[in-house]
Amino acid sequence: MTSTATEATDDLDVIDAELVDEKQPAVLPVNAAPDHAASAYRLTRHTVLAEGELPPRVEEQSAFTARDFTVPDRVKKRIDERGARNTKVNRTSTRVRFESWCAAEGRVAQPTTTTANVAAYFGYLMETGKDQAGTKCSLDTLLAYLTRIVSGYPKGDRPDGSLVREMIEDYRLEEYIPAGCEKEQSAGLTLRYLVKVLDGIDEGTRIGRRDAAMLVLQYGMLYRSVEVTNLLVKQIRVDTDGVWVWTAKSKTRRKGKGRWRFIRDRADLQIVVRVRAWLADLRELCEPTEHDQNPTGGEPAYLPAKPLFRALTTLGNLKRRANATVRGLFLTGRAVNEMVKARAKAAGVSIINGLKVTSHSLRAGPNTDMAEALVPLAERNQAGDWTSDSTLADDVYNRPDGTIDVSKHDPLDAVPLFGAFEKEPDT
Template identity: 65%
Template structure:
């Protein structure tokens, strides 16, 4: 092979992989990269962003442009948003937060819009070291409630760490509160033995007396909380010859608004049918028996309806505090202000019937149902049982066997 041929062969080998085209068609070239002017797009990423493989997050330039209209709500919507939750819960929550904020301002600390764990720790240390206005210590349970209200004041992800404060509160309970005589304030159990005594002292010839007797009978039979009694409407009671149906629209356990009826059978000691019918008759005479009106009303000393034009919070309804005062007043009139050292309050009408039923060996599940406790709640056995309520400690004091002034006969005998 000549040098020319070798060169030619080499030249052929160099083009063998090239694309062959017709002379009358232009060669195809790879497309050019298109350059986009301006900065590269910015993406909106948060800790809650979820993407699949190959998916791009939303871009900032795709954010909708809101107008003033998108932030305006009717006054009623603003009120509902600000007043969400039960009024009592809302007032307690806001009061706790206001006090924390006031303390922070006084101490030169920041409470809003965000705060630090150190600020919260220092505040609860202040509460544990100080005392309430009446001179008593803050109870550990109250402190735990305050902590929850303060921590939940801040958005999730920006909340101070409450775990340290919870441990502080538990140490405070064991090392300071209990040794200093602190104890959980419990209501006495107004068992049927004592309730009958209270009812016997009520003058049911008066309208106020008939109201209070019916109220006590319904509350005991329903195992009601005070506010649940105050919230009852006329239509929430249905009277039969053998008992009374009582309806609770919402309770502390059931906050979803799903109502519940309970039948309270009539009995010779409680006389719930007679007492409820008598009070409903009074409401008819007062022209206050409209089904949507409150069942228990504020009365004047003469038995007429009290004006409630200034009651902007509860309207025509009595307050839970008013129910409590009625119960305490009626118990005191019967000489049972205290039962075995515990105060009689409106909550006694919840603890009392539960105690009676447990003593009668009613199963826990049935007592939960009757008292509208949660299906797994231990409270009917742990917090609302007063096993010795029918034993009057004043009648069984062993010191009664000791003569007055300790003067036994042998002390006065002649030598």
Template identity: 70%
Template sequence: MTAPATQATEAVELIEAELLDDAADRLPVPGGAGPVYRITRHTILAEGELPPRADEQVRFTERDFTVSRAAKERSGRRGARNTRVNRDSSRERYKAWCAADGRVAEPTTTTANLVAYFDHLMATGKPDGTQYSPDSLLAYVGRIVSGYTKGERPDGSLVRDMIEDYRMEEYTGEKEQSAGLTLKYLVQVLDTIDESTRIGRRDAAMLVLQYGMLYRSIEVTNLLVRHVRIDSDGVWVFTAKSKTRRKGKGRWRFIRDRPDLKVVARVTAWLGDLRELREPGIGRGQQNPVDGEPAYQPAKPLFRALTTRGNLKRRANATVRGLFLTGRAVNEMVQARAAAAGVALIDGLKVTSHSLRAGPNTDLATADVPLEERNEAGDWSKDSTLSDDTYNRPDGSQGVRKHDALDAVPLYGDFPAGAPAEPAPGFPPDPDGDAT
């Protein structure tokens, strides 16, 4: 390089309608005469080699910026749907807060604005009065900062340091966990389902498969008809990909039939329903038309949205998941079925769709199944300890009896004059005369 840099610019520039990269530096020759060279911080030159001249850059045309509508939509959908939703919602909340506080959030923002926003979140907490977890705040930082062009991003490292201080000094919250829907509770739920209806048969089949596979809700909804095969003594289930295994080949896993789960009978019954169902047509009276397209096809979803009469719902407006159920729909189903069985709460924890992941893992741990085998069953990574640290509920979901010491106190504190308190029903009196 024969000429030292005398001036640098950090912006995207157009020179004679040419496109220059971000963070571009132009190197003029001394005295302002002669050619202008194009260099970025990523340029690599051999000794004595000159950088490319600015007037020799490639000229782009409209064609170089144009893609098909499908390609544009695909690029906008990059990343898992939940990731996109979380990313976009985090950025929109930041923009809304900045607007309400008289600050600028777009097209770029400042580090001070970001600091003020996260100070606000840590100081005020969530709308329900609970604290934001440090891990959630760290996730928000990444989503917001990555939304800005490189070179114009606020300093997220400063905010991350603030959050770590918050973790050590202020955060006292406890992570909300789902209850473990262990087998004995799952059987109670299954016993309350009316399996003489299509909705009942669908829900029962979904519950036993989700329990048997330790599935997340989105994984059970992603199953296709071809992903399930009935064997003489169980069911084979194919998982194309999971949250922890996004790439590579899918895998088959076997769920052995047993009298409590009745997985063969329940899955067989639901597959029979799918064979009878037809895609709805347009207009009234077009539910389950005889000449409609069959629901039982290898590449169609295994579990479908149903009307109250047990026909397929029209999904024309389901633009996000199409014929597939959403994870939220599965969660609502699980919660409704658990509530109907009287187990909406198990040892103070809510039953959710994730309970069908924590529950079987807890049963396996109680049965002394090794960690490595549980990781394989739940599709965790080989060296993961999540099945021990996060998804095991040894102190919950184990049938701890409901007992409150205040059971011994009469309603409204109305003790009989001169008489000791009667023990609560179901609890024998203590040998010393105290209720236990």
């Protein structure tokens, strides 16, 4: 009996096994083939399976070739240039400066870095100031730098930005504000001042008509400088009592739908007359060639997909833009800013209530005028393309004159001159 049992046991394959509770799911299906190489499963942390469903096997993975990872040059260019150009340039330069500083300090910046390295770098910026000139870095600059640096690393390897944000807040309270470095705002170019600027423009010239049309449109739309330069011919429609303007996107509505907005004509702005005058000029202009600034029968400037506002020569013809590789036919926001400052200076209103006039003044000005006319915040947010719950229109972009005497009255004027400057009494 014993011998028979032993012989029977010798004829069987002995398998090492572990007793498993039948109620617990098996790690691998019970009918898996014993050949491990043929039964390898492709599992990642993102694999999702239903009850009883088998994961994909390794051999089922797609057989990619080099073509599956290659895109045409034009597509690669789109990938590399995605996002706003200024954003890409600023992001890259910020990261390069951080990496250069780390290299000089013997610290590691790539392929990842530490929270301590980032904190040390921002401590360095706070202590040395901007561009080694001793000027303190602004809070906006520091916060922008932090976002650009931290976001440059993979999500799982990013340093702790919250620690540096606390450092920046302490810096604001303890160093930045006591040093008198509060952010300077642009003046509000309200109607009382904008009318003076418009009165000083010679609208008998093509440049004057362009600038006047740009100023009233920017005021009416509360546009940032780049937004007015981005307007196309087809995005403006003149009506009998005003103009319709289409905004494709804005700084706060980058991915939202475009929208039309109506600006009613006013006797003080004369929007209809000024826009019509500029459109008439645009119809007379053709793209310049090497030998002719306004060739007869040349390519017209007045085409739907071309910019509404163009760079002009002193004679009022279109400037050639062959070297304008960034903006092409479009004006830059900087050009608009310089135009606004020059026009304000010529009208004697380059400084209003102690603040400098810039292109941003045409955003603060109309908001201030509407606030003084008791236009609700919600309507002003919609007009200026701020988000519906934003309070910037009240907290940042409102520049009321209040009790400020714009005639430059100084109460010290009543005090007689002293000493050698004292006026001789009348005899």
